[in-house]
Structures are given as C-alpha cells and as structure tokens.
Amino acid sequence: MAPAALLVALSLFLPCILRAQVPPPENLTLQAVNTDYSLRWTWPGMDGQTASFTVQCVSKYQLARKNPKWKTACEETSDMSCDLNPLDLHYLGLYTRVCATVNGNDSDWVPLDFAPAKDAAVGPPTAVQVSAIDSGLEISILEPQTNNNTSMKEKVSSLRYRFTYWEESTGSKSAQFLISPNTRVVQENLQSWTRYCVSVQSLTIEPNRTSTFTVPVCIGTNGAFSWGKICLIFFSCLFFVFLLVFGLVLGCFLCHRIYKNSFNPKVDLPSFLDEFLASPTLLHSEQHSELQCDLLSVRSPSPQQVPSGARDSIHSCSGDSGVSSNDTSTSAQSSVRSTQSSAQSPELSSGLTNELEGSLGLIQVQDIDLPQKHALFIADEGFGDSPETVQCQQ
Incomplete structure (x- = not known):
C-alpha cells in the first residue's frame, strides 16, 4: 500500500513542481492610445530554453461571474508582445493575463488590471x-x-x-x-x-x-489693400517687365551682331571700286551703250601734186566718253605736215607713204572709261584719188 500511495501523491504534486520550475513573464505593460491596445512583457529565460506565450483577456465586469469567458488574443507565440485590438475590448475596464510554456510545461498566470478610460492615452486630432x-x-x-x-x-x-x-x-x-x-x-x-x-x-x-x-x-491672413502696397506691386511688376524686355532686345542685338560679323564681315574696298560705286551711271547710261565714230577720209595726192601740198581731212573718233587719243592725233597731224614739206620730189613719195602708214595704222584708244572698246583706223597704203574710209569697231 505504501508504494501505491507514493505514486498517487507524485501524480498529484508533480505538475505543480514542474510549473514552479518555469519562470513567469515579467513587467507587463499595456500601451493604449485611444482604443488601440498592445500588451508587452519580458521573460527572464530558463537555461537557454525557448518559451512560447499565451495571452487571454476578459472584460472587467465579467470577473464577478462564476465562470468568466476568457478570450485568447495570442496563443503560443514566440513574440513578447500581443495586439489586443481584434478582441474589441470594453473601454471602461479589462483584465488580461499571460503565461509562458516550455516543453509543454506552463508557468503561473501573470494578471494585469487595466482601465483604458483612465490609463489609455488620448490621440491628437486626425x-x-x-x-x-x-x-x-x-x-x-x-x-x-x-x-x-x-x-x-x-x-x-x-x-x-x-x-x-x-x-x-x-x-x-x-x-x-x-x-x-x-x-x-x-x-x-x-x-x-x-x-x-x-x-x-x-x-x-x-x-x-x-x-x-x-x-x-x-x-x-487677408486684409484690405493699401495704396502703398498697390503701388509697390505695380512698380515691381513694371520693373521686372522692363528688365525682361531689355534683356530680350539686348539678346537679339548681340545675336544679330554675331551673325553679321560671322557671315557678312565688313571689308574695305579698293579706292578704284569706291570711285566706281560713287558714280555708277557711267557704264549704265544709254548714251554710252554704243561707241559712235566719225568717218575719217584720207585722200592720197599724186606725186606730181605733192609740192603744192597735201590736204587731208582727218576726223577723230569719239565715243560716249568724249575722250580721244591725243597722242595718236598729234602723230597723224605731224605726219601730214611733214608730207607737205617733203613731197616736192618723187624720191620723197615713198617716204611719205611709209610715214602715213606708220602714223595712220592700227590705233588702240587708251585711258578711256569704256573698257573693251577700240577704234581701228585703216589708212591708205598708197597714193591715189580714191578716198579710204576708216572704220570704228567695238
């Protein structure tokens, strides 16, 4: 009978001995703002063992009942906190408790009495x-x-x-x-x-x-406008608009100047081009569009008539420019005069003819304002009665 009684006693008191060996949670704190509740705690540990925790809550007015209805908020959780909002707890008062479990052995329940209406913090406006x-x-x-x-x-x-x-x-x-x-x-x-x-x-x-x-x-804040502020705002806007317009004009001017200097630089023209540009109507006038020449008639005297003098009628060529070759005319007149003085003998006839050919040959008009225009004089190569005409060519 003694061994049997010992076994019965061990079966009754062994769970209490094991429960006493598992340390319970400590420092229970319920953080509440408005109706947002969160329970937190600490656990001292047990020789490196891992514990799980269970949290139960009940409204405070139900504690007076014989069998209060506990609501489990968290069951066998490894966290040391638990959110109580899903339980929709009563705001005036609640009762909560926590226990730790290690290898199937539970610790004692640790209770916490909390009244949100007194202990919960109130939140700011939303x-x-x-x-x-x-x-x-x-x-x-x-x-x-x-x-x-x-x-x-x-x-x-x-x-x-x-x-x-x-x-x-x-x-x-x-x-x-x-x-x-x-x-x-x-x-x-x-x-x-x-x-x-x-x-x-x-x-x-x-x-x-x-x-x-x-x-x-x-x-x-708002208020009535004063004339001082109105004038200040108006002149400020006017000043900024002026700066904007001035900046745009200055920018356009600088851009135009850079473009002009880059693509159309200023180059000094030679003096003869400046003179031409100063009076450009010389080449464009209709009266100078053609070169007009008078006919030059040359009558060659016979050798017998040389002593009495040779008469020549020479008409100089003239163009629209009004300029003639003075050197050529002077040379021709001097040749005619020498003919009158030296034509008294037949030996001088051939010299006179050669002199006339040399004087009345091809003459190019120089120092004339009309370029690429020439006057061509063709003289008689011998003596005769038929006059020769001189043509003026362009």
Whole structure:
C-alpha cells in the first residue's frame, strides 16, 4: 500500500513542481492610445530554453461571474508582445493575463488590471484644416478615431481641444491658445497679411490627459489693400517687365551682331571700286551703250601734186566718253605736215607713204572709261584719188 500511495501523491504534486520550475513573464505593460491596445512583457529565460506565450483577456465586469469567458488574443507565440485590438475590448475596464510554456510545461498566470478610460492615452486630432477669412483664421479639425473609425467623443465625453497659433516669423515661443470642445473655431482680430501657424492638441478634463500636438499648418491672413502696397506691386511688376524686355532686345542685338560679323564681315574696298560705286551711271547710261565714230577720209595726192601740198581731212573718233587719243592725233597731224614739206620730189613719195602708214595704222584708244572698246583706223597704203574710209569697231 505504501508504494501505491507514493505514486498517487507524485501524480498529484508533480505538475505543480514542474510549473514552479518555469519562470513567469515579467513587467507587463499595456500601451493604449485611444482604443488601440498592445500588451508587452519580458521573460527572464530558463537555461537557454525557448518559451512560447499565451495571452487571454476578459472584460472587467465579467470577473464577478462564476465562470468568466476568457478570450485568447495570442496563443503560443514566440513574440513578447500581443495586439489586443481584434478582441474589441470594453473601454471602461479589462483584465488580461499571460503565461509562458516550455516543453509543454506552463508557468503561473501573470494578471494585469487595466482601465483604458483612465490609463489609455488620448490621440491628437486626425486632420487639421486652416483657411483665411479677412483678418482672421478658420480652423477645422477631424476628431480622434477609434480602431473602428468612430469618434473618440463617443467614449470620452470630456474631450476638449487646445488650438494653438503663432506668427511664423516669431516662432512658437509667442504662441497663443484657445480651448474649445468644438471641432470648428474662428480666430479673429489677427494682423493682416501675416502668416500664422496652427497646431491642435487633444485633452480630457477628468482624468487629466493630453495628447501630442499635430503637425503645424501655416497660412497667411487677408486684409484690405493699401495704396502703398498697390503701388509697390505695380512698380515691381513694371520693373521686372522692363528688365525682361531689355534683356530680350539686348539678346537679339548681340545675336544679330554675331551673325553679321560671322557671315557678312565688313571689308574695305579698293579706292578704284569706291570711285566706281560713287558714280555708277557711267557704264549704265544709254548714251554710252554704243561707241559712235566719225568717218575719217584720207585722200592720197599724186606725186606730181605733192609740192603744192597735201590736204587731208582727218576726223577723230569719239565715243560716249568724249575722250580721244591725243597722242595718236598729234602723230597723224605731224605726219601730214611733214608730207607737205617733203613731197616736192618723187624720191620723197615713198617716204611719205611709209610715214602715213606708220602714223595712220592700227590705233588702240587708251585711258578711256569704256573698257573693251577700240577704234581701228585703216589708212591708205598708197597714193591715189580714191578716198579710204576708216572704220570704228567695238
């Protein structure tokens, strides 16, 4: 009977002995903002063993029942935190507990009594909108939300909002505030044409809880225009327009100058081209379009008539330019005079003829303004009664 009684005693007390060997979780902390709950804890460890954890919750009013209905939030998780939001717990009070499990052996349950209405932090407004009206600001906010996207005002009736505003140039050190339970406020009598920044904070009266501030929203106030500001804006715009037009004109001028110097550079012309360009009508006049020449008649005397003198009628060629070759005319006249003085003997006839041929041969008109035009004189090669004509060719 003794061994049997010993076995029964071991079967009854052995689970308690093993449970006492598994250390329970420590430092339970419930982080709550509005209705967002997250439970965290620590575990001291057990000779390098890995533990799993189980978290259970129940509403506080159910603890008075004989068999409260526990809800399991996390079961055999290796993390040391658990999200309680899926359980939709009661806001006024809840009760939670955690235990550790090692190799199938459980530790003792560690409870935590928590009242969100007193212990949970309140969150800031979800959104802030600011608009300018005359010389004031209109501020509208969206109330803090629960995890079911409902207003926290339904759970916290004493919820208030602190509206803080300050000039952007001075900073938040000179901020002023306004506390109101409304989600829309209007702050008047502010300075015109000044930028203000606004930030909002949630708070509760009982218990006294405050949230963090929202991100500042900055906007400028309106006001009546003064003539000084109107003139300043007008002349400023006029000055900028003038600078813009001046810059465009200067840019076009510089571009034109670069283009002209690159593709049409200035070159000094020779002096004779400058004289030609100064009076270009010389070549284009109709009266110089053709070269007009008079006929030159040369009558050769017989040898018997030489002593009495030789008469020649010489007409000089003239063109539209009015310029004739003086050297050629002088040479021809001197030849005729020498003929009159030396034609008294037959021996001089042949010399006279050669002299006339030399004097009245092919003559090229030089120093004339008409280029590529010549006068050709053909003289009689001998003596005779028939006159010879001289042709003028272009």
